[in-house]
């Protein structure tokens with residue numbers, strides 16, 4: 199063990215580092231807290247004079263299709279201009295499997311290859327008629343109609359009240375994990391709030407990283423050139 203590192207970390211930190219280092223299959227459940235560090239708002243924030251949450255209510259969106267499509271395009275444009283945070287980068291570099299509640303695509307942009315987006319992605323569009331999925335260009339003038347069939351294209355996100363995506367795969371990843379990190383989420387939403395208990399019942403260690411998430415991730419996982427052996 200590197201003496202300098204050992205003396206500057208608490209016992210808890212050293213234990214978390216050891217768990218993260220030993221894990222062959224590290225899984226991270228992530229939420230808005232991680233993307234706040236990139237400058238993105240939470241759903242409680244206002245966007246163009248509305249609570250952001252309203253943009254993801256299917257009923258509201260259907261009643262104001264043109265207005266909402268304009269808002270979505272503005273949102274995509276704004277969100278595509280932010281960069282992954284250090285936390286995203288650390289998880290990507292570590293090769294952790296990611297189960298995220300975020301819809302911003304920042305894990306993939308940071309380099310994570312295995313990402314489950316439980317709530318879909320604002321960076322893709324889906325035709326409501328033929329279900330064709332395309333990459334969102336984010337341009338405000340981008341057509342709101344499907345090129346294939348002329349149907350309405352909509353962000354490929356899970357609207358409030360709809361079922362999350364890839365739930366069985368997420369459960370499989372947790373069941374086969376050696377350690378589970380919970381990063382930037384208070385786990386208020388179902389079914390994510392059940393994941394840590396599933397892990398604990400299977401004797402899989404769960405490490406919660408909410409306060410100072412980027413700093414803690416740096417301590418537990420380390421970043422290139424700053425690793426300590428524990």
Ligand SMILES: [Zn+2]
Nearest residue numbers: 325328344347
């Ligand atoms: Zn279509």
